[in-house]
Amino acid sequence: MTRILISGASIAGPALAFWLSRSGHDVTIVEKNDGIRPGGQAVDFKGTTHMRVLREMGILDELRQYDIRDGDAAIVDEHGRTIGIAPGGLGSGELNVPRDTIATVLYERTKNDVDYRFGDRIVSLSDDGEGVSVTFHSGTTDRFDLVVGADGVHSGVRRLVWGPEEQYVEHRGHHYVLADLDLGDDDVVYSQPGMTVMLGGSKAPTFIVVAADRFPEARDDVDEQKRQIAGALRGGRWRIPEIVDRFPDARTFYADSISRVTVDRWSRGRVVLLGDSAWGNALSGYGTGLALVAAYVLAGELRLADGDVARALHEYENRFRPYTAASHKVNAGALLAPRTNRGIRLRNLFFRAASIASPLMRLLDLPARGIDLRRYQHAGALLED
Numbered sequence: 001m002t003r004i005l006i007s008g009a010s011i012a013g014p015a016l017a018f019w020l021s022r023s024g025h026d027v028t029i030v031e032k033n034d035g036i037r038p039g040g041q042a043v044d045f046k047g048t049t050h051m052r053v054l055r056e057m058g059i060l061d062e063l064r065q066y067d068i069r070d071g072d073a074a075i076v077d078e079h080g081r082t083i084g085i086a087p088g089g090l091g092s093g094e095l096n097v098p099r100d101t102i103a104t105v106l107y108e109r110t111k112n113d114v115d116y117r118f119g120d121r122i123v124s125l126s127d128d129g130e131g132v133s134v135t136f137h138s139g140t141t142d143r144f145d146l147v148v149g150a151d152g153v154h155s156g157v158r159r160l161v162w163g164p165e166e167q168y169v170e171h172r173g174h175h176y177v178l179a180d181l182d183l184g185d186d187d188v189v190y191s192q193p194g195m196t197v198m199l200g201g202s203k204a205p206t207f208i209v210v211a212a213d214r215f216p217e218a219r220d221d222v223d224e225q226k227r228q229i230a231g232a233l234r235g236g237r238w239r240i241p242e243i244v245d246r247f248p249d250a251r252t253f254y255a256d257s258i259s260r261v262t263v264d265r266w267s268r269g270r271v272v273l274l275g276d277s278a279w280g281n282a283l284s285g286y287g288t289g290l291a292l293v294a295a296y297v298l299a300g301e302l303r304l305a306d307g308d309v310a311r312a313l314h315e316y317e318n319r320f321r322p323y324t325a326a327s328h329k330v331n332a333g334a335l336l337a338p339r340t341n342r343g344i345r346l347r348n349l350f351f352r353a354a355s356i357a358s359p360l361m362r363l364l365d366l367p368a369r370g371i372d373l374r375r376y377q378h379a380g381a382l383l384e385d
Contacts, residue, residue, distance in 0.1 A: 002026070002307070005134060005144040007122055008151035009036065011043075011099070012275030012291035014106035014114075016148060018057060019299030021113040028144070029114055030136065032121040032156075036107055039252035040099030041178060042068050042204060043288035049373065050289045051094065053296045059105055066101045073187035073198065075348055078237040084348040086189045086198075099288070122147075125160050127269040146309055147271045148298075150291075153259055154219065155277035161268050174258040174333025175215065176283060177208040177229050180251035183243065190238045191344050196337040197240060205252070206243065208233070209337040214257055225255040258282045258333040266321070267313040274298060279324040283332035290327060293373065294320050300376025319373065 002025045006013040009031035017027045045054060054060040075084035107116070117136075124135040125147060132147045149157025159165055183206060188199045194211035210232040218224035226247045233240050247253065261280040266273045275291035298316045305312035338344045 002145045002302075002309075003143070004028070004146045004148065005030065005122075005132070005142070006148045006150055007031075007155075007157045008149070008275075008277075009033075009107065009116065009118070010103055010150070010152065011106065011288055012295055013148070013150035014103065014110050015057075015292050015295035016150065016274060016299055017110050017114045018106060019296060020302070021110060023299065023303050025302075027114045028117060028142075030117045030120050030122060032119070032137075034119045036100060036103045038100050039178060039180060039205060039254060041207070042096045042098050043102065045095040045097075045289050045292070047094075047289075049293055053293055054095075056296075057109075059109065060095075062105060063095060063097050063102065066097045068096045068098065068204070071187055073189045075189045075191070075351070076238065078190070078192070080238070084352055086351045087354050088187070102288070122156060122160065125157070125271060127161075127271060129269065132270050145270065146302075148274050149271065149277045150274040150295075152276045153256070153261055153280040153282065155273065157271065158263065158273055158277050161271045162263065168261055168263050170260045170262065171214040172258045172260055172282075172331055172333055173213075174209055174211050174337055175229065175232065175255060176210075176258055176333070177225075177253070177255045178205045179208070179247065179253045181206045181243065181246050181249065183239070183246070190240075191337065191347075192237060193341055193344065194337060194339050195233060195236055195240070197236075197238070197243060208243075209258075209333055211333065211337055211339050219256070222253050226250075226253060229255055256282065258331075260328060262328070266317045270309055272298070272313050272316070279321075279327065281327045281330060283336070284327040284330040286327040286330075290324060293323075296376065297373060300374075303376065323373075 004020055004025050004027050006017055006027065006029045009029050013029050017029055020027045051060065054063065071088045073086040074082045075086055077083050120136050120138045122134055123137050126133040131143050131145050133143050135141050147157065149155045151157055153169060154165060158168060162168060183199050186199065190197050196209045198207040200207065210229065212232045215228045218228060230244045230247060233244055259282055261276060261278065263273060263278050266278045274294055276287055280287060297320050301312040301315045335347060338347055
C-alpha cells in the first residue's frame with residue numbers, strides 16, 4: 001500500500017483519490033477551505049473520453065440530473081436594446097454541471113475511503129528520494145510516498161517545490177468575477193471596451209470580465225476583491241453601477257486573474273502536479289474535463305508501474321501533456337471583454353456566426369473530443385463492452 005497526499009479538494013484531487021483508493025492506496029486530501037467550496041461556474045464535459053471516464057466512475061447518470069442547458073443570451077447596448085445573440089452552446093458541452101455540484105458528488109463518493117483534512121494546508125515539503133516529509137499549517141507532520149499538487153493555478157505545492165508563482169503563471173490582461181446576485185431571470189450580455197457583464201438569470205451566477213493589470217494579491221480578502229473589481233468597473237454604463245452597488249449582498253463572490261500556467265516538468269522527485277497547477281488556462285473551456293481525464297491517467301499509470309513511482313510519473317506526463325496544448329491557445333479575456341469597440345463588434349459577429357453555423361460550434365470542441373488514451377483496468381471501474 002502506498003501513502004499518497006493530495007493537496008486540493010475541488011475536482012482533480014477527489015477524482016484522483018477515487019481511483020487511488022480503489023487500487024488499495026492510503027489517500028489523504030488536505031484542503032485549505034473548511035469544506036467543499038461553494039459556487040463557481042457550470043463546467044462542461046464533451047466527447048467520448050470525458051463521458052467514458054465519468055461512466056467508469058459510476059457518476060455519469062447522477063451528474064445528468066444536474067445538467068444545465070444554457071440558453072441563448074441577448075447582447076444588449078447601454079440602453080438595454082438587443083443588438084445580437086450570444087449562443088448558449090458556446091459554453092456548454094454534452095454535460096454542463098455546476099462546479100460545486102461535481103465537487104460534492106466526488107466528495108460523497110470518496111469520503112468513506114479517503115482521509116479529508118479541511119481547514120489545513122501544506123507549509124513545507126522535504127523529499128529524500130524514498131518519501132516526502134510534510135509539515136502542515138496546523139503544526140502536524142506526516143510522511144508520504146507521493147505528494148500531488150491538485151491545488152489550482154495558485155498552487156502552494158508548486159510554489160514550495162518549483163519556485164515563486166510569477167515564474168510559472170502568466171497574467172493575460174483580464175480578471176473575472178463570479179457573484180451570486182439576484183438580478184432578474186433573463187440571460188443578458190453587455191459589453192463596453194474593457195468590460196463585460198453576463199447575467200445568467202436564476203440558474204447561474206453573474207459573470208464579469210474586466211481588462212486590467214494584475215491587482216495586488218487579495219485571494220483571502222473578499223472585501224478587497226470587491227473594491228478592486230468595483231474600481232475596474234468605474235465608468236461602466238448600462239446596469240453596471242447597480243451591479244457594483246449590489247456587491248455587498250452577494251451570497252458568494254469569487255474574483256481572480258485570467259492566467260495561464262506553464263511548467264517545464266510536471267513532477268520533481270516524489271511530487272507531481274495535476275490539473276490547473278500544471279497547465280491551467282483560466283476560462284479556456286477545457287480545464288475540468290482535462291483534469292478529470294488526467295486523474296484517470298495518473299492513477300492508471302501508478303497502478304501499472306507497481307511501485308515504480310518515477311516510471312509512473314514519467315508515463316503520465318509523456319502520455320497526457322500533448323492533450324493540454326490546445327487549451328493554452330485560448331485567451332478567454334480577449335474574446336469576452338475586448339478592449340475596443342471594434343473588437344466588441346467582431347466578437348458579436350463571431351457569436352452570430354456560431355449561433356447560425358453549428359459546425360463552427362463543434363470546431364471549438366475538437367481539443368476535448370480529440371483525447372484518445374489507453375484504457376486502464378482500474379479496480380472498481382464500471383467498464384463498458
